[in-house]
Structure formats: structure tokens, C-alpha cells
Amino acid sequence: MKVTILMVCFSTLLLFSCGSSDDKKANDQNENAVKNDVSDPMKDKGIGPITSVTIGAEVDKAMAAEGEKIFVSKCTACHKPDKRFIGPAPKGVLDRRSPEWVMNMILNPDKMVKENEIAKKLLMEYIAPMANQNLTEKEARSVLEYYRTL
Amino acid sequence: MKKNFTFLLALSFLVIAMTGCNKGSKSGALKSGVAEKVYVAPGEHDKFYAFISGGFSGQLAVYGLPSGRLFKVIPVFSVDAEKAYGFNEETKPLLNTSHGFIPWDDAHHPDISQTNGELDGRWIFINGNNTPRIARISLKTFETAEILEIPNSAGNHSSCFVTENTEYVVAGTRFSVPIPQRDMPIKDYKGNFKGALSFISVDPKDGNMSIAFQILMPGFNYDLSHPGRNKSHGWFFFTTYNTEEANSLLEVNASQNDKDYIAAVNWKKAEEYIKAGKFKTMPANFAHNVYSETNHSATSTMEKEVKVLDPAECPGLVYFLPTPKSPHGCDVDPSGEYIVGSGKLAAALTVHSFTKILKAIEDKKFDGNAYGIPILKYDDIVAGVVEQPGLGPLHTEFDDKGNAYTTFFISSEVVKWKLGTWEVLDRKPCFYSVGHLMIPGGNSRKPFGKYLVAMNKITKDRYLPTGPEMCQSAQLYDISGDKMELLLDFPTIGEPHYAAGCPAELLEANSQKFYKLDENKHPYATKSEADTKVVREGNNVHVYMTMIRSHFSPDNIEGIKVGDKVFFHITNLEQDFDVPHGFGMIGAQNSELLIMPGQTETLVYEPKQVGVWPFYCTDFCSALHQEMQGYMRVSAPGSNVPLKWSLDGE
Numbered sequence: 001m002k003v004t005i006l007m008v009c010f011s012t013l014l015l016f017s018c019g020s021s022d023d024k025k026a027n028d029q030n031e032n033a034v035k036n037d038v039s040d041p042m043k044d045k046g047i048g049p050i051t052s053v054t055i056g057a058e059v060d061k062a063m064a065a066e067g068e069k070i071f072v073s074k075c076t077a078c079h080k081p082d083k084r085f086i087g088p089a090p091k092g093v094l095d096r097r098s099p100e101w102v103m104n105m106i107l108n109p110d111k112m113v114k115e116n117e118i119a120k121k122l123l124m125e126y127i128a129p130m131a132n133q134n135l136t137e138k139e140a141r142s143v144l145e146y147y148r149t150l
Numbered sequence: 151m152k153k154n155f156t157f158l159l160a161l162s163f164l165v166i167a168m169t170g171c172n173k174g175s176k177s178g179a180l181k182s183g184v185a186e187k188v189y190v191a192p193g194e195h196d197k198f199y200a201f202i203s204g205g206f207s208g209q210l211a212v213y214g215l216p217s218g219r220l221f222k223v224i225p226v227f228s229v230d231a232e233k234a235y236g237f238n239e240e241t242k243p244l245l246n247t248s249h250g251f252i253p254w255d256d257a258h259h260p261d262i263s264q265t266n267g268e269l270d271g272r273w274i275f276i277n278g279n280n281t282p283r284i285a286r287i288s289l290k291t292f293e294t295a296e297i298l299e300i301p302n303s304a305g306n307h308s309s310c311f312v313t314e315n316t317e318y319v320v321a322g323t324r325f326s327v328p329i330p331q332r333d334m335p336i337k338d339y340k341g342n343f344k345g346a347l348s349f350i351s352v353d354p355k356d357g358n359m360s361i362a363f364q365i366l367m368p369g370f371n372y373d374l375s376h377p378g379r380n381k382s383h384g385w386f387f388f389t390t391y392n393t394e395e396a397n398s399l400l401e402v403n404a405s406q407n408d409k410d411y412i413a414a415v416n417w418k419k420a421e422e423y424i425k426a427g428k429f430k431t432m433p434a435n436f437a438h439n440v441y442s443e444t445n446h447s448a449t450s451t452m453e454k455e456v457k458v459l460d461p462a463e464c465p466g467l468v469y470f471l472p473t474p475k476s477p478h479g480c481d482v483d484p485s486g487e488y489i490v491g492s493g494k495l496a497a498a499l500t501v502h503s504f505t506k507i508l509k510a511i512e513d514k515k516f517d518g519n520a521y522g523i524p525i526l527k528y529d530d531i532v533a534g535v536v537e538q539p540g541l542g543p544l545h546t547e548f549d550d551k552g553n554a555y556t557t558f559f560i561s562s563e564v565v566k567w568k569l570g571t572w573e574v575l576d577r578k579p580c581f582y583s584v585g586h587l588m589i590p591g592g593n594s595r596k597p598f599g600k601y602l603v604a605m606n607k608i609t610k611d612r613y614l615p616t617g618p619e620m621c622q623s624a625q626l627y628d629i630s631g632d633k634m635e636l637l638l639d640f641p642t643i644g645e646p647h648y649a650a651g652c653p654a655e656l657l658e659a660n661s662q663k664f665y666k667l668d669e670n671k672h673p674y675a676t677k678s679e680a681d682t683k684v685v686r687e688g689n690n691v692h693v694y695m696t697m698i699r700s701h702f703s704p705d706n707i708e709g710i711k712v713g714d715k716v717f718f719h720i721t722n723l724e725q726d727f728d729v730p731h732g733f734g735m736i737g738a739q740n741s742e743l744l745i746m747p748g749q750t751e752t753l754v755y756e757p758k759q760v761g762v763w764p765f766y767c768t769d770f771c772s773a774l775h776q777e778m779q780g781y782m783r784v785s786a787p788g789s790n791v792p793l794k795w796s797l798d799g800e
Binding site for chain 1: 664667668677678679680696698699700701703723724725726729772773774798
């Protein structure tokens with residue numbers, strides 16, 4: 001019994017002493033993931049730079065037009081607005097996902113498809129990974145506004 | 151108790167066994183911890199970049215030090231089907247010359263651009279030896295950005311080395327030739343042939359090269375060169391051989407004179423002469439090829455004249471420094487005071503003093519002249535001699551502690567000696583027959599005296615045999631201690647002729663990740679799938695295609711006919727690091743395309759047979775890479791199948 005306790009202590013010690021900074025980072029993120037409420041997809045904000053988005057009551061038409069331009073040039077190779085293509089259609093996405101989740105999926109797809117439960121399932125369904133098209137946060141926000149018009 | 155004792159006994163045996171084991175395995179490299187010194191753990195980065203010329207491969211290879219791992223082969227002077235270099239429409243103009251399209255050259259001496267005498271990591275230059283050219287390679291994209299042909303030159307060997315602020319990249323001719331070229335008997339060489347030393351100015355903003363002037367020297371062979379630095383900034387030094395001006399069996403006939411010369415060129419003086427209009431403008435014909443990063447395409451322009459200076463008419467421009475026996479390497483120490491001449495056939499290394507050279511010039515103490523160029527007296531300018539250092543000295547580089555390192559081809563070794571005292575401090579064998587050596591920054595005011603790379607001409611038994619042709623090889627030495635230590639052998643591409651190196655942090659952060667689509671100005675770029683199309687112009691068919699993980703758009707094309715010339719203009723729509731896509735077309739008589747994110751490239755396809763012919767992505771891009779494919783329907787000449795293109799029926 002004593003030996004077992006001792007061994008546990010040692011292995012714990014080993015684990016901690018060997019943990020690189022990368023492991024620690026991963027741990028931190030796991031904690032965040034735990035805090036993230038995933039029971040309701042509308043409350044899942046995903047993983048990435050976006051923690052909160054304010055959506056206006058009315059659609060910002062100028063911003064949506066800008067977003068459409070970006071969508072056409074950077075996203076249409078894989079997404080059609082209203083039907084499944086390489087990836088899912090963005091039409092109605094804000095009824096299924098939080099705005100933060102959508103923007104994080106655009107801005108941080110590599111991590112999302114590895115660590116976010118919804119994104120992981122989407123990758124299994126669509127197989128093609130979501131490409132990181134290196135949009136700025138402002139551009140991603142415009143695309144989000146465009147999605148409101150679909 | 152007894153049980154415990156047995157346990158202890160077993161434990162001690164185990165400990166002994168383990169220690170014994172360690173001792174057993176710690177033979178050779180492990181014994182001195184050498185393996186650890188070159189081990190870069192998986193996922194970790196090397197500390198230095200090494201750019202090692204591929205010699206007769208015509209290319210420049212990028213390695214990491216201390217691991218010796220090969221990262222990339224940058225195509226420069228030779229076509230490369232893997233990268234479509236010289237095969238796609240965008241890069242073909244880079245290999246244009248006054249002799250037409252030349253798909254190969256012999257790449258020799260790379261040199262990194264400098265500011266204030268220190269490596270600045272903007273560009274690396276390298277010479278093409280055979281059809282004289284200088285290439286500039288961007289150290290942001292690691293691609294060839296410009297190639298300039300050198301007129302009046304042949305065997306562009308004493309090239310290419312940069313001055314302290316990259317004012318000039320300098321290219322000297324190996325062969326002297328008739329200038330201008332003309333039909334004349336070879337036996338009339340002596341006195342009639344000339345050697346051109348070219349000073350190519352480099353635009354500090356974009357790096358663009360142009361020949362500022364050439365100095366037409368006597369018909370010797372110009373072997374190697376280096377810039378003055380620090381106190382000798384403003385001068386350039388060239389070794390010569392064949393001052394006998396022989397035109398046959400040089401092996402014997404160019405080794406008659408007891409001394410040849412190092413030519414000391416005062417290029418600041420040359421600038422004054424140019425400014426004063428003391429030059430002649432000569433008709434010439436040479437290609438100037440520039441690749442644009444914004445339209446992803448190269449252009450080739452023929453230039454028609456060059457300014458030349460005649461040293462006999464320009465006093466103070468050139469002096470000859472007598473140096474024993476066909477000096478090869480011509481190397482200047484970080485202070486700029488010492489110019490080391492390695493007489494290939496001499497028993498000693500000669501080191502000239504820049505201070506003494508200036509004094510002798512000031513005192514006008516000349517020993518006659520050659521074709522109007524004053525010859526200084528050997529005894530007046532020698533700083534010191536390294537006696538009996540080895541056999542067949544070739545090249546010298548420097549560390550940051552006042553030491554010099556010279557390679558010896560015949561005795562196959564690298565020798566460390568002290569500047570100023572000229573004493574030999576250490577020697578280590580090379581395997582085998584070392585040519586150049588490289589210390590990162592070893593050709594600047596600020597060397598990084600940690601590693602030395604020896605580049606060997608012969609490999610013999612150092613690796614597993616691969617038939618008559620053995621890989622060529624470099625060797626890495628640790629030079630941080632008093633004694634050099636051989637750490638690693640690593641194979642190289644082609645012939646590792648010479649190299650340049652720098653700390654990783656000088657380049658790492660600037661390395662381009664991808665090309666921005668909205669900055670892509672290629673005339674045939676397609677920036678969205680909505681804009682894809684196929685356009686017929688007579689027999690030429692232009693396909694405006696896009697690619698992204700993992701499909702082409704369009705991927706079904708009909709209405710192509712045998713006899714057409716199909717231009718696939720393909721844009722990679724990805725905007726992320728390390729997501730290139732490839733393109734292979736069955737029966738295309740050139741190469742694949744390998745297109746970086748945001749880039750556009752063009753492959754010409756001339757279908758010869760009727761049928762439905764597939765194309766596919768060659769670079770594994772995603773889990774659905776194997777699905778990234780398409781068809782082109784090729785009909786008989788005169789058929790009326792309409793031009794059609796689609797993706798998923800749309």
C-alpha cells in the first residue's frame with residue numbers, strides 16, 4: 001500500500017517535472033474548454049481570439065456588402081451560400097452556432113477542428129479540413145454580417 | 151534479511167551492467183559528446199542557415215547547422231521539373247541569355263548582402279560560371295529574383311562577392327577573351343586578349359542589378375576575389391594566374407613564373423573616373439532577367455552597351471601585388487588590413503598588408519609595370535608569411551578572435567593560424583581533398599566563430615557506395631575552442647563548391663509565409679471560383695483555373711482539339727502557410743506545376759492524341775488529395791465539340 005502511494009507520488013513528480021511549456025498550454029486550454037458550455041451549441045463560443053461579439057439589431061448593410069466581397073474571393077472555393085459544397089452552407093448558421101464560434105472557426109480553424117467538439121464532428125462529416133484563409137478579425141466580422149443577410 | 155541482501159546484490163549487478171553498457175556504447179562520437187553537439191531534437195530548429203552552392207548542379211541548397219539537414223534546393227541556373235523552374239511560362243525568361251535559353255550552369259560562389267560590413271540577410275548572390283551570369287536570390291521568398299548576364303566575360307569565376315554596403319557585387323572573368331569577341335587565331339592570344347572585371351551596382355531598395363562599369367585588364371586569368379573591408383573598404387582584390395598569357399597546356403605553361411599577381415583595384419577611384427567621363431561606351435548584348443513578386447512572372451530584356459575603363463589610361467585605378475605561384479584564394483580579414491594570397495603551388499602562405507600597400511603607392515616604389523599597371527615590390531608589402539603550413543593552400547576564412555583558417559587541397563586538411571604572429575595553432579584532416587571552407591559571416595567584419603564547414607572534392611569511402619558516382623560531401627567542425635573538432639559529415643547536392651552562412655534569426659522572421667491574393671497582379675490570375683473560365687483565341691486556349699483543398703475549378707473541360715496550345719493559368723486560392731498544390735497533366739511535355747498559396751503559374755500543354763485526359767494534384771494536400779483531379783476532353787482537329795467547362799456540373 002505504502003509502496004503504491006510512493007509510486008504515485010513519484011510518477012506525479014515525474015509528470016510535472018517533465019511537462020514542457022507546450023503541455024502546460026494545452027492544459028490551460030483544456031480548462032477553458034471545460035468552462036466553455038458545450039451542452040447548448042448556441043452557447044459554445046469555440047476556441048480562438050473571439051470571446052464576445054455584439055450584433056446590432058439591424059444588419060449593417062455596408063459591412064455585409066464588404067463581407068460578401070471577402071466571402072466571394074476567399075471562401076466560395078469551398079462554400080456555397082445556401083447549399084452543401086466542400087463545406088457546409090453558411091445560410092442560417094447563426095441559428096445553429098454562436099457568432100463567436102463562427103468567427104473562431106474562420107480565424108482559428110486548425111485548432112478548432114482538433115479541439116472543439118462541434119468542429120471535430122464537422123471534420124468527420126466533411127473530411128476536408130476548414131482552410132485558414134488568414135482573414136483579419138475585421139474581415140471575419142464582415143463575413144459574419146454577410147451571413148446575417150442569407 | 152537474506153532476501154533483501156539478494157535484492158541488493160541484484161541491484162548492484164544491474165547498476166554495474168548499466169554503467170558498463172554506457173561505457174561500451176560511448177565509443178567514437180559519443181565518447182566526446184560530439185553527437186550531442188550536432189543533434190537537433192525533432193521539432194527544434196538549427197542555429198544557422200548554410201547556403202551551399204550545388205556547383206555543377208547549377209543550384210543553391212539550404213541546410214541547417216549544426217545538423218547538416220537539407221531544407222530546400224533553390225533552382226537558380228538549372229531547370230528544375232519539381233518546381234517547374236524553367237518549364238512554366240513565368241520562369242522561362244530567367245534563363246534567357248545572349249546565346250538563347252540556357253537550361254544549365256555551374257554555380258560557384260554565394261555571398262550574402264551586407265550593410266556596414268555585416269551580413270544583412272536581404273539577398274544572396276551567386277555566379278554562373280559557364281555562361282557568365284550573376285543571380286540574386288531573395289532571402290524572403292528563397293527564390294531566384296534576378297539573373298544578369300555578364301558581357302565580355304568567360305568562365306565567370308572570380309565572382310561574386312559583395313562590398314561592405316552591397317554597393318557592388320563583383321564578377322571577374324576567368325578566361326581572357328577577344329574584347330569585343332571576334333574571329334581571330336588563338337595563337338595571337340598574348341597581348342590581344344583581355345580580362346574584364348565587372349562592377350555591378352545593386353539598388354539598395356529593391357536589389358536590382360546593373361553593370362556600372364567594367365575594367366578591361368591584361369589577358370591573365372582572374373581566379374578569385376574579395377572586397378576590402380573596414381580600413382580597406384573601397385578596394386577590391388583579385389588573384390591572377392597565367393600571367394604568362396599561355397593559351398595551351400596551362401598546367402605547365404601557366405606555372406612558369408615565380409610570382410603571379412593579386413590585382414588591387416581602387417573602385418572608389420573608378421567611380422571618380424566614371425564621373426569624370428573617362429570611360430568608353432562599348433556596344434554589347436546581354437540579358438537582364440527580373441522576376442516580379444507581384445505578378446509572379448519574369449521578364450528578359452537585352453541590354454546593348456556597357457561602360458569600360460582602361461587601367462593604363464586611369465592612373466591609381468589598379469596595382470599589381472606580386473604573390474608566389476598561381477595564387478588561388480584571395481581573402482581579406484575582418485579588419486581589412488590583411489590580404490591572404492594562397493599560392494596553389496607555393497610552400498608558404500603570403501599575407502599582404504593594406505597599410506604597407508598604401509605606403510608603397512604613396513612612395514611610388516614600383517617594380518616596373520605590366521601593360522601600364524604599376525607593380526609593387528613584394529618585400530615592401532608583405533605583412534608576413536605562414537611557413538610550411540601544408541600543401542596546396544586554397545582558401546582562408548576568419549573567426550572573431552583573430553584567427554584564420556586555411557584549406558589545403560593536397561594535404562587534405564584545414565589549418566588554423568594566428569593573424570599577426572603567423573604561427574600555426576592547429577590542424578585537422580578533411581575527408582578528402584578540401585576546396586572551399588565557410589565560417590558564417592567569415593567574409594565580413596563580423597564572423598560568427600562557432601562552426602566551420604569544409605567542402606570536399608572527393609568522398610571515396612565515407613558513405614555507403616552508390617555505384618561509380620559518390621555523393622559529394624561537407625564536414626562540420628566546431629571552432630569555438632582552442633582546437634578544432636570534427637563533428638559531422640553530411641552529403642550535399644552536386645558539388646558543394648562554396649557556401650555562405652548566417653545566424654538563423656537573421657532570416658527566420660522575414661521568411662515569407664504565403665502570397666496575398668489581393669496583391670497578386672499576374673495578368674492571368676483568377677482570384678475567385680466565380681471568375682474561372684476557358685477562352686479560345688485561335689489555336690491558343692487559355693484556362694483560368696483555381697485550386698484549393700481539394701479540387702480544381704473547373705475540373706471538366708471540353709472543346710479542346712489536337713493542335714491546340716492550351717495554357718493552364720492556375721491560381722492557388724489558399725491563404726495559409728505551407729499549403730502548395732501541384733498540377734500534373736498526362737502527356738504534358740514539360741513538368742508539373744508546384745504553386746504556392748496565392749500564386750499563379752502557367753503550364754503549356756499541346757495535346758497530341760484524341761481522348762479524355764486526366765490531370766491531378768501532385769502535392770499531398772489533404773485527406774481528399776487523391777480526389778483532387780479532373781478531365782480534359784481532346785477532340786480531333788476540326789471537330790465541333792463546343793468549348794465547355796464546369797465544376798460539379800455548374
